[in-house]
Structure formats: structure tokens, C-alpha cells
Amino acid sequence: MARYQVGIRTEARILEAARELLGEFGLDATTLKAICDRAEVRVGSFYNLFDSKETVVLRVVAEAIAAVDPDPAHLGTETLNDLVEAYIAFFTNESIVARIYVQIAVSGALNNGELHHRIERHHEQRVDRFRAALQRGNPALSVENATERTEILLATLNGLAFRAALNADFDFARHARATAIEARSPAVRRPT
Amino acid sequence: MARYQVGIRTEARILEAARELLGEFGLDATTLKAICDRAEVRVGSFYNLFDSKETVVLRVVAEAIAAVDPDPAHLGTETLNDLVEAYIAFFTNESIVARIYVQIAVSGALNNGELHHRIERHHEQRVDRFRAALQRGNPALSVENATERTEILLATLNGLAFRAALNADFDFARHARATAIEARSPAVRRPT
DNA sequence: TCCGATTTTGATTGTACACTCTAATTTGAG
């Protein structure tokens, strides 16, 4: 299936249109028609290049996440701080796309089994990367302890992001950084 | 608008049907037709009693949340533990309804301004109740400190709930209780 | 220039959904 240049450019235009619409107006407003209108393409051309609307949406979301990856090559050199900052960057710069991610995770999960697994796997990979980075900066931690701590940290970050999605005034970055510091330098219980 | 008994019973049947469908199959599967079929009511009767489908859904969700309220009369006697346990009960027993709450918060928030404010207000009231309970059990805490701590605690609980929604095996209750203990008895930073 | 492969078009299909409207029926207070 040797591609023609025209088709490749059209594909790029469609992706760009989807990226812009999703990032600006959210999932519900990004209809197939809206994408095609902005890309100046007719519906038929869209389906000549993509299997479905879902394909495009998932690709845009995946690319937005990948764009802030502090270690795209997976060299294992990232610090916990890098990962947290990447997380903050994603939710700060791409808040609507981030919301779409949650939207897909929450609404699609019950119905669409394949999608559910993709998101589940994605989250587990994230736990793993965060845990590894935490242990790198803190070799004394056991795997169990580090995993536990990572689960809590990520839960808090997700919760804070959700909070920020509800209230734009909420200082997501500050809370996120404070939480991350807490997770990095282990606290001890005050004797009671 | 003096009600007839028949209408009151029909209203109850519709609410019950919506409750069952939402709790079992989620928001997307709970169509107007599905509600009417289960309630054995025709569409026209539905709209004689309710303004919209949204009305019914929001009422079911609100009632599910109210059902686990440890202090429905707002006497101010609830402990932080009570509140956390209520939260755990809601997400454990009514996991699908809880998911619907998130679904509404995330997808509706951008479009529907009125709904957005309701959910925002609900969250702020929750922060307030949690903070008050925390201070009651820990009078030494300043309002600022308690608020901060509460924001983090609630964010973590929400994040853990989200995690549990993705992976049914995740031990939500254990993590939630552990986090709450942490929040209750302030930890101090280990000197570095 | 030729010609098969790719791309484009846009009318059309199909579907799912919330919601409306009017006429018929039922209720229950007086």
C-alpha cells in the first residue's frame, strides 16, 4: 500500500485538526464533522485514512502524553522529580486533553474491554516508572514500601488534577510539588 | 398541584428503576427507554413527572451519597474517621454510581455551567466537613494547616477511588484507611 | 504518456437518543 504524498499530508492535517479541537473544545465538541471541516476534508477521505474517530482521539491523547515524557528513550535516568514535573506539565498545559483522558478512562472502561486494558496497563507502567525513580533516589527503600508510597503519590496527583479540573483557581502545581517532596523524603510518625 | 396517589407511586417506580439501572449498568446504558421499560411506564408519563432524564440521574446520585452520610442532620459530631468510612462505603458499595459521579463531573463540567457549580460546591462542602472534623480531633491544628491537609487527603481518596475504578483488584479500603491515619496523626519530617 | 493504485467526494444510510404533543383515561374531593 504505497502511499501518495497527498494522502500523507491529508492524514497530518486531520491529526492536526483533531489535536486543536480536542485541546480547545474537549471531546464532546470534537465531532467527526468538526474535524473534517477544520481539516478541509470530506468524511469519505477521513475514513479512507482512519478506521474510526476513536483511533484519532486516542492517538492525539497518546501523543500529548508522550510529548512531556522526560525519558522517551527509556534510559532509566529520570528522577522522581522529572516524572512529577512531566505530570504537572501535562495537566497544566494540556488540561483539556488530560480531562479527555479521564473521560475515556471513566466512561469507556465499563463498556469497552480493550480500551480498559490499555488504560489499566498505562497506569501500571506509570506506577512502575515512578517506583523505580523513587528507589533510584532512595536505595534504602524496599520494593514493597516504594510501591506503596508510589501508589499513594500517584493517587494524590490524580486527585489533585481532578480537583484542578473542577476549580481552575486551584493551585495544582504547588500542591503536587508539596506532595512529591513528602513522598521523596520519608516522614516518620511523631511519637504519641 | 395536588398529587394523586397513582402519580406518586409512578414517580417512585421510575426512581427505583433508574437507581437499579444506574447502579448495575452505568450511565450510558441507562437510557430513557430503559428506565421507562423497567418502570413499566410510557415516555409521556415520565415527562409528566420529571423535567428531564438528567433530573432523575442527579437525584439518584445525590441520594446514594446522602445514604452513607454519617451525620445527615449536620450536628457536627462526626469524626474524620466517620467521614472516611462513609467515603469508603460509598465507593465500595456503590462503585458504579460513584463512577457516574466522576463521569458527570468530568464530562458535564465543561459544557454545563450550572452542573459545574453544583459539583464544585459539593466538593468545597466536603473539604469543609473534613477539615472541621480533623480540627475537632486535633485542636492544635490551624485552619490553614488543616485545610491543606484535608485537600491532600481528599485528593488522595479521590485518586485511590479512580484507581479502584480502573482495577477492581485494587484494595481501595486498605489504602484509604492508611492514608486517613497518616492525615490524622501528623507526621514530622525526618531530619536530613 | 499510460494506467493501476490511491485518494477524494458527498450523498446516503442507519441508528440512537431525548423530548413533545394531544387525545384518552383515571383519580378523588366536594
Added chain:
DNA sequence: CTCAAATTAGAGTGTACAATCAAAATCGGA
């Protein structure tokens, strides 16, 4: 029993959407 008000029925409206298809146009290697 009467009758106005409440309730019910259910066909019908309107809309928004993703996706299909066959024919026309275009591409680009040989």
C-alpha cells in the same frame, strides 16, 4: 355522582452522530 385536574399513552419530532459506498479525480512509477 360529577367534574376539573392529574395522569397516561404512544406515535411522532427533531437532532446529532458515526460510518458506508460507488463513482470521479488524482497521483506517480515505469
